[in-house]
Amino acid sequence: MSLLEDVFQVTTDPNDSRGYALLESEELNQGPIGVENIDSLLLYQLTENEGLNEPFAYLNDCFQRCQQQKRLAKAQPSAEKVQKTFEEIDRLVIGYGLVAFQVENFCLKGSLVEYIREIIRNVDSYMGFLSQLIQRAIVEGSLLDLLDAFFPTLQHYVTKELPLFDLNDSVTYNAVLTLFEMFVTFKPVAAVFTQISRFFGGFDCKANEFEKKTILGPILTLSPLNPNVALRNYGENLEQTQQQKKLIHESLQTEHKVVIDRLFFIVDKILRGSAESRTGLISYFAQIVNKNHLRRGDHANQNKLASNAFMTNISIILVKFSEPFLDVSYKKLDKIDVNYFNSVNLFIDLSGETRMNSDFKEADEFYDKNKKDEDSKPNFISDCFFLTLTYLHYGIGGTLLYDEKITPQIKRLKQEIDRIKKLTQSQDMFASFASLELKQMEKSLKITQGIKDSLHGFFSHKALQLEIFDFICGASTFLIRVMDPTHQFPFSPVKLPFIPDQVGVENVDNADYLRAHAPIPFKYYPEFVVEGPVNYSLYISQYNSSPLFRNPRLHSFVELATVLLRCPELLSNPHLKGKLVQLLSVGAMPLTDDSPGFMMEIFENNELVNQNFLYALLDFYVIVEKTGSSSQFYDKFNSRYSISIILQQLYDRIPLYREHLVWQSKNNADFFVRFVARMLNDLTFLLDEGLSSLAEVHSIQIEIDYRAKGLPPTREEDDQELRSKLSSAERQANSSCGLADKSMTLFEMYSRDIPKVFVTPEIVDRLASMLNHNLESLVGPKCGELKVNNPQQYSFNPKALLKSLTTVYINLGDQAEFISAVARDGRSFRKELFERAVHILARKTGLVDDEFCNKLLAFSNRAQEQKIAEEEEDLNYGDAPEEFLDPLMYTIMKDPVTLPTSKVNIDRSTIKAHLLSDSTDPFNRMPLKLEQVVPNEDLRQRILEFRRQKRQSSK
Template sequence: MASSVIKEVFKVTSDAANVPFNYTLIELGVTDFSKDDVDSILLYQLTENSQLLQPFDYLNASYERYEKQRRLNKNLIASDKAISGLFENIDKLIVGYGLVTFQVEDFAINGNFTNYIKNIVTRSNDYTNFLSHIIRRAIVEDSLLEFLNNFFPVLLNYLTGQLESFDLNDSNIYNNVIEIFELFVNYKPVASIFTQINTFYPHYSCQANEFEKKTLLGPLLALSPLASNVALRNYGDNLERSKQQTKIIHESLQTEHKVVVDRLFFIMDKIIRGSLESRTGVISYWSQIVNKNHLRRGEHASQAKLASNAFMTNIALILIKFSQPFLDVSYKKIDKIDVNYFNNLNLYIDLSNETRLNSDFKEADEFYDKNKKDDENCKPNFISDCFFLTLTYLHYGIGGTILFDEKITTQIKRIKEEVERVKKVSNLNPLLNNFINLQVKNLEKSLSLTSSLKSSLQGFFSHRYIQLEIFDFVCGASTFLMRVIDPSHQFPSKAFDLPLIPDQIGFENVDNAEYLRSKAPIPFKYYPEFVVEGLINYTQSITKFANSPLFQNPRLSSFVELGTTILRCPELVSNPHLKGKLVQVLSIGALPLMDNSPGFMIPIFENNDLVRKNLLYALLDFYVIVEKTGSSSQFYDKFNARYSISIILEELYYKIPMYKKQLIWQSKNNPDFFIRFIARMLNDLTFLLDEGLTNLSEVHNVSNQLNNSTATDTNDSNIQDLQGRLAAAQRQAKSSCGLAAKSMTLFQIYTKDIPAAFASAELVDRLASMLNYNLESLVGPKCGGLKVKDPEQYSFNPKELLEALCTVYINLSDESEFISAVARDTRSFNKDLFIRAINILGKKTGLVSDDFCNALFDFARKAQERKDSEEEEDLEYGDVPDEFLDPLMYTIMKDPVTLPASRVNIDRSTIKAHLLSDSTDPFNRMPLKLEDVIPNDELKQRILEFKNGKKKEKANA
């Protein structure tokens, strides 16, 4: 019995006269083999049998045959101790030698670790059982780390060096490799020392782009549809595919990716739960990766020198899964995240070059040096490490992928234009065809790759399941940041009130960065900016993709609460560009949906208590503050932010009556604040209308020149110059007219319900002159210069703009100060312009009613009467001494004040209007506050005496 089992298990025989196929003749001087011969047989086979090309494969096959024999003879094993001992000995020796073959490479003849690994990777299912027993033996014999160090580094080398590629394109290989890792880490002793395996950590000189090739987990963590080979294989063959075909490819890869990420998380979870050392090791490993990849958010960084999008996004997704238990909707574990995390010694995350939310580097370093936790027992817990590392990966991992997507979109456009350009050159010069064809081929190859990568990014960001998990983290992180902002750090279990510091009435602190910084809450002000930027960048970007996780998401209110708080409390975040992105997200949520139902954030704006109380003031305040962004392009930066704010304000005004009431209340009870807001609106509208109409006139003129030149001019450079000027004018006209149209809408809305605010002394003259000037542009003698082909492409509808301007006149027609301001605008006011506007809007187009026309005519009549009256009054005064005239407006001052630095006398309303936009003395640019101006009562009295004297002279004449 024993001999037959041994012969069958090891495929050996001692009968020289009868050697079956695939059997080995072993002469031990006995006819039959016994238990004592097993060791000798194995030694011979492994060390002397030159025909045995795959020693480990032989042992594995022997173990399979052993188990088959064990099943066949289970009854005999149970009843016969000798047979039982035989089987135990075979088991022990096969597994033992299996372990030895991975301890001493040249122990067996033809021994080769790489060949063993190759076979295991190719047919992992065939080896799973045998490997399991070897792992258990290594654990028992306390040689586990030695075994792992001989197994996994070789596996890494095989995957990155000898395999042609290791990615999702070969499902058999990558599935087998994942199975191998799953098998090993399922054993807790393996998981507990996994980070001790050679090549788990990178060499200190490892570059940012080498982690996925030179570290043990690298190849696994890079398994993603975002890998370039996978993108090209799936999307590159048919760039002209239909939307349905693209959708099918997306869904297939999305399903595969989800399974892969879940399996990778299983592996990482086992390692992290293995031991404190392995948990710390994984966090350290991921930290090293992200610390060397901060340039992924750099504008001009070389992608080839950085970790891939596939690698970084997968790690981010795994970290997000780890964060789910303590950021669920119950927030029962949110207090486990350390609010003062960055005070700890030996942080994993490198903050040395990180911009802070509202402090400079020196102030932040001094704070941390003073408040560092130096007690060893105060080390951060895993939850805190995991949470803040996830925030870091959201910004540099997924955020870097978002930035790559933006860049590659531009790159694709550029390559397509280059292909067209090169083809045109080919048509002009056939002699260069061979060279040009090669150039076109290379360009088309590049286009295929970049277009494939773009498609893979679309597939990734439209994968609702994965994006929901990411956005759940965004919402959970938003709630935690609200907890940090909360002075008592008890949110969300206990609400807190906004604003954190009293609202400042007056102009001196509107743009005072130092003042706001001094009031910023601790420790929030010292947090790295990326903790907020990552959330905003992701949320802004994901709204562009199908199946956005923001839609129909009950957790969205958490993000909107954070956004409202940041806008309401300007001391929290100093970076206006982040706030600009934030209002863009809120504006998308405010816009009506395709079925014309309210925007998906409107219910939150209406029903969330914190948002409802603070959003309007926050938007109005940021509208003013965004005037200065600190960049060289700040003059233009503000328009995009204000455009987004205008969208939200309009939707709030029409969709939620409560916000209309709040606006009217602010205009009456907080006039300085509200007038400051209107002043910024007026500045923008004045510039945008002027810029837009000027560029439309340029489009008109250049188009005519171009038409004439095309017919008569043979000079290509002249034509190209005109084409360049036309494109620039078209681009600027489209931008300015679109922004102006939105601002004009707000003027129509607000002048109807809050007319008094627009007739204030600080604003009324500028408003009147702006309206008069643009009315003249639209219906005056030069209006023909605004005629362009297809005006809709510039968001320019002259009749609608004319109606809007006239509506503002009518809305303010009961305000006496406004009528006077329109009348005294000697540059542009002309009653005939109103008559022409009435003819265009009423008789020619029928856009407005008779009542509208009558109201506009009545206003023009009153303005003309006021003009005649004031001209008569001016004649009464005759020559006015220069000292009585306002130096900017050239009108007689009513309330003269003296400016403290320049000592210039100026009317109070004039300097107040100036300070709405600029907090400096207009004559010497020194800082100036309204309360610092000095009333000049003596001059005021002399002006009154002058006026009274002139009136007496007239009466006596």
């Protein structure tokens, strides 16, 4: 039959001129080929014909020709007669195609890898045939056998047979994705997909092996973040302009978007295939992230961990799955189980995870007591949501941390390359060796810079980052819901604080109290559910295309930040809160056109925020005194710098916050005094440190100039040590002066509008002493020591600082307590310093007007008069008994109290001032609170009598 010969491209006629293969089987050479011979013909071709080199390709070609003949036959009158022939051809060709994949050595030259290679090369021509194979396998019940042969072989091919499988080879990766898409479109395939061998990594599968050893691994690494893709697109030309890089970014972003959509389609089909495939898929993703916790480690070896390409792709896919139940309507928010971590057999490994505000033992005991029964398994929405949060921290979070790490690497590489280039210019033996080393380092720079550029391209992909930040906004609302004792937020407003504020003049040292009252179950949540969103948001805010800018959902994240800062029992990690205020300060800072920061509208108009934000900032300003780390003394300055930026912007631009501040100062005096005391401590230290460092810079710069002129050294250090000390002093000066400037700004503003807070007994003497000392430093006889080259390099503007200091004097000039405190400062107060300040500010710089000068001089006159009066009084009281004197201040006590453990008598204002910074007895370091001190009425009466007698005797 000519039809069969045409379909199978065979003939029994040795003289046939069509080029068909001659059948040499005795059984088939007995006469014309009929329908009854099809089975034998195919069997011969596949198992005996040594001339048939590609058996699976042959079957596909037969299938294609049969379909073509069907279309031609439809136009013929005898179409019905050949229909059965076509059916038999299809039945046998498809059947043997199935057998060819199930039994690799069935065909004479059978090779699954070769079948896959050919399919990928000509994927479009194989789609119909493969589709029929899948349908036949479903009917016959052999689907899993087909899948077990096809996909492990495909995975082997792309990881072992191809030199590289990435976005650089669009033909191959598109073909592979097309195959995945076609297979999972059949729901029975999707239903059993997670049962395919090699879908999961083995128990011993290492963190960096999933993308090579699992079925989905290779396609989930298709990303611009792949190092080979980064090198080819960016690293090959390090001299690219920003515009060229932008064009490359846009091209790769477009391609990546298409790839992500296709990957999501594949994963979504598997997820919807069956309950088993859904559970298997979540388990697979969890298995990967559980083995990659070190991606957030400080010293992680990237080569031993999953790649950024792999982890970010999975993160984005999970974000897409989470979108429907985190939309702005929040209709499905209650589907996320607030007690999710009480579930049995969690997918997410929580061992070793830091908790919000509990230790490991307490958390484990809670979960042991409150485990749900086996039947109460979490729903998919809960599993997906918490897994996405995990990937946000370890997946995308690990990627942005990697970006932060390679930036200094690039700088060091460039410096080293410059050094080696200078060496290669010499003619010694080392020059040839250095030249070889140079090539290797330049190659490393290409790779590292390419990766850096690819990361920038990924994080500047606004559409993609918007999806991630939308998830964060939805997650923020859910987390507030967990904290809310009623778990009704956002459908009912949340009421803050959750527990009464712990306000006292002593240092906030109540970690145990806060932990005991932290809300359940939030206190047992892993810290990463907050850390991931915070790290991402802080990092992405540096991009011009940041999804935070003009985002209508941003208010949700700012609400979360406000609640976390307002309620100190929620989160015990001060470093994480420090990142929060750093991010909020970015949102508060004015834009380039001096318009309000992009968060300012939320600060002003969101009720949850504007009713709680100010207190939250002031409270954290105090609490951050102790961070628990060895560097806590310096950690606090960074957080307080960020808070100062926010407070300044709120005070300047939003009248409501100025009203709140005045209200707090009047109605919550202890709380506000505690805050001002911290500001004073910081400003005192920072100014002292900054001005001392500037004096050291001045000294070293003079020494360097001497040596440059050939003059003899006046210091012991050699040149290298001297330059090292200069760099250190410059860094310290820049840091301290910059931080001091922000604190000084707050002092100016607040001392103008709420002066009473600054003249309380526990603050006023230290404030006066600090101002007097720094005034002397700026205009006194040693002020020349602060002259340095390029002072703006160190954030040092001596004239502006002098104006700020003297402004505080004027703001507090009507307060009798302040005048007395300034006059009492025998170490630094001198009237002529104020006269010198007026000369500099008015005569030399013109920074102030006559009214300012007159007020400052009038203040100095009043302080001088007070000083004279107090000196006369001190002479009168010079023979006071020692027991009447404050043991720290050496002044006569006014309100003596006895400390409960050391039994020392001390003035109440002195111990109150001490407790603002340290919650211990200064004489034995035992814990102490103000309410524990005992008034010493007998001693007070004797002091009053002594004063009365002295006044009488002086008349």
